[in-house]
Amino acid sequence: MANEKNILQSLNRAIVEGRPEEAPRLAEEALAAGNQPLEIIEKACVPAIEEVGRLWEAGDYFLPELIAGAEAMKSAMNVLQQALKSSGQSLKSCGRVVIGTVEGDIHDIGKNLVASMLRASGFEVIDLGADVKAEKFVETAAREKADIIAMSALLTTTMLNQKKVIALLQEKGLRENFKIMVGGAPVTEKFAREIGADGYGQSAVQAVAVARSLLAGGGGGR
Ligand code: B12
Known part of the structure; x- marks a missing residue:
């Protein structure tokens, strides 16, 4: 023993x-x-x-x-x-997350870290990679019945593409189907609120806490 x-x-x-x-x-x-x-x-x-x-x-x-x-x-x-x-035992998934770095942005170190921490914490993660178009986020999240869409952006120019994904979800009448979590160095809590995201995390560790809180019905860092 x-x-x-x-x-x-x-x-x-x-x-x-x-x-x-x-x-x-x-x-x-x-x-x-x-x-x-x-x-x-x-x-x-x-x-x-x-x-x-x-x-x-x-x-x-x-x-x-x-x-x-x-x-x-x-x-x-x-x-x-x-x-x-x-x-034959199964590990209860904490939730399914579709993650990627938004269109026009090839920075993926932080996004990979967030994906690893989420996986390590029991989330199922579908990683779309970097330079991901809004359509791809939306199609994948709908097809995979994701709980959360997580977007990373490292450029002040590409962070606006996080908003594009939210707008596309709204246009397709799918906004209420997912929780949206955003992050990346230039992204702030204020920006997250302005674009209508549900949660913002400053680090990969916070991303896990925010994801948990969003699925538990909390505000998720906002
Ligand atoms: C590494 C790097 C690169 C590498 C990227 C390699 C890769 N595979 O990612 C390379 C060399 C390719 C690169 C290219 C460019 N880069 Co660059 N790059 C960096 C650098 C040095 C580090 C970024 C990084 O990985 N940080 C470490 C990670 C762990 O931190 P992070 O990404 O912020 O992630 C953490 C949090 O933000 C959070 N987080 C991240 N994503 C998410 C998502 C969610 C949902 C949540 C909740 C949390 C979260 O958790 C993470 C872990 O704690 C930064 C400078 C800096 N010090 O930040 C410049 C920087 C981001 N790059 C910059 C620029 C300008 C570029 C280029 C345009 C340069 C050029 N002229 O070609 C190109 C962009 C090309 C493109 N279209 O994307 C600028 C951006 C300026 C701006 N404000 O827009 C920076 C700030 C450098 C600078 N000071 O000018 N870059």
Whole structure:
């Protein structure tokens, strides 16, 4: 029993300390020791990624540590999700998010980070990449029955394309079907409010909190 606890603790540490090459091996070991995949996720992985988020918000972690933590979480979750499938158990999704960087904008580092943190926190994420046209956001969200559309923009010129997506949703009578979350360096809470988004997040960690709050019926950072 003590050994099993140690393995879960080691996995937790591998994620908090951002060791993506080690995390999947520890996840395998935890399974081999007889832990259920869901138990490993809940006891080791989720608390780990939450700790990474807290350290980042407190300014104790910088971007490389945040990325490494999210990568370690992702690599452990690949193993555990595979095991979940085979065991017939299922991980309850927190919600489905369609994410992308808006048209005309190829910056995707922040968007990828938001996508990783959302995935690591239990959301299903459909990542459309960068330079995504408004039509593609709307079509994909409708087809995939998404809960949230998340848009990133890094240029003062392209941030206006976030508004274009909202306008297109309104035009098609689909605005009420989705929560809209926006972010990216030039985007502010005020701008989010002006364009009619439901939520704004300043960081990938905040994006997770905002997404959760939006689906729980809250205001989501606005
Ligand atoms: C890396 C970079 C590039 C790389 C992009 C590589 C890539 N694959 O992304 C390259 C070299 C390709 C590039 C190109 C250009 N760039 Co550039 N680039 C940057 C740089 C240095 C860093 C951006 C970055 O990745 N930051 C790190 C990430 C983690 O932060 P972030 O994106 O803000 O994301 C965080 C939050 O904003 C938030 N977030 C992000 N998205 C979302 C979404 C949601 C829903 C939520 C809730 C939160 C959220 O969470 C993230 C993580 O915490 C910035 C300068 C800077 N210091 O910001 C310039 C910068 C953004 N670039 C700039 C410019 C002008 C350009 C170019 C036009 C340059 C040119 N003349 O060719 C081109 C743009 C081409 C195009 N059409 O898009 C300007 C923009 C100026 C402006 N205000 O409009 C900047 C600010 C540089 C400057 N000071 O002039 N760039």
